[in-house]
Amino acid sequence: MLDVRGLRKVYEGSGRRTEAVRDLTFTVGAGELVCLVGPSGCGKTTLLKCVGGLLAPTAGEVTLAGRKVDGPPPGTAFVFQEYGRSLFPWMRVGANVELPLKQKGLGTSRRRELVADALESVGLADAAGAYPWQLSGGMQQRVAIARALAYEPDVLLMDEPFAAVDAQTRADLEDLVRGLWRERGITVLFVTHDIDEAVYLGERVIVLSSSPTVVQEQLEVDLPLERDQLSTRVAPRFAELRTHVYERIQAAKRGAATRPAGTDAPPPR
Ligand SMILES: Nc1ncnc2c1ncn2[C@@H]1O[C@H](COP(=O)(O)OP(=O)(O)OP(=O)(O)O)[C@@H](O)[C@H]1O
Numbered sequence: 522m523l524d525v526r527g528l529r530k531v532y533e534g535s536g537r538r539t540e541a542v543r544d545l546t547f548t549v550g551a552g553e554l555v556c557l558v559g560p561s562g563c564g565k566t567t568l569l570k571c572v573g574g575l576l577a578p579t580a581g582e583v584t585l586a587g588r589k590v591d592g593p594p595p596g597t598a599f600v601f602q603e604y605g606r607s608l609f610p611w612m613r614v615g616a617n618v619e620l621p622l623k624q625k626g627l628g629t630s631r632r633r634e635l636v637a638d639a640l641e642s643v644g645l646a647d648a649a650g651a652y653p654w655q656l657s658g659g660m661q662q663r664v665a666i667a668r669a670l671a672y673e674p675d676v677l678l679m680d681e682p683f684a685a686v687d688a689q690t691r692a693d694l695e696d697l698v699r700g701l702w703r704e705r706g707i708t709v710l711f712v713t714h715d716i717d718e719a720v721y722l723g724e725r726v727i728v729l730s731s732s733p734t735v736v737q738e739q740l741e742v743d744l745p746l747e748r749d750q751l752s753t754r755v756a757p758r759f760a761e762l763r764t765h766v767y768e769r770i771q772a773a774k775r776g777a778a779t780r781p782a783g784t785d786a787p788p789p790r
Contacts, residue, residue, distance in 0.1 A: 522551040527581035543733035556719035559729030598669035608653040615649035639671035659690030730773040
């Protein structure tokens, strides 16, 4: 479905040259929920922007359903970290969610249906008439998720979407994303620097090295499909997996040798 091959990104300008991503190769299958985790500044946002066609790679390529990505591909939606900047403050919640549907050229009744359905899915059916600034941070991020869902994407790209909300809201939003993923069968690529979040959410975790970035390891998360914040996070297997990912990231920070990009077996139980 999503193929990233030999991706490299070097930023140049104002006399500075930063090799953010060196050589990234991985694939995400249709309907998979994959988390990308890596140290701060390792190029996660750069990678996601290249995947979403918002940034041109220096080398390598991204293909989505067999087509080379050279601009935002149809059927792809983004949710960014900064909900405060991603919603238009002068538009009511309903209008914010509807905007991309207008750009998609959908008729009024279909747009209304999709907006209502998406707001309902994120538990904000009553908030359509409010302005974003009248909502809490967590609610605003739900609106951003609703806007992405209403677009009916095949692929959802999420860049540290819960980094700016409090811990309880974050837990709720994590469960919301897993629930929506299971209900709607969307392909989700979720970037985070939070190891616990990556293991809790993902069916697979791709561990990135420090910048310039390569894939340090890929790990199948063999936790049950049904997860919940209490029992999953205290399960011995959760602890083993998070410890394993933590060790890999520490190794990445020390610059330890990386493994080939294939998927590794999870650590033995
Ligand atoms: N527009 C830009 N111009 C120049 N350098 C950039 C630009 N955007 C990012 N970089 C550099 O590329 C590297 C990777 O940045 P990026 O934001 O992709 O990392 P990240 O892993 O998402 O960071 P964080 O975890 O802190 O959000 C950093 O060294 C950063 O300074």
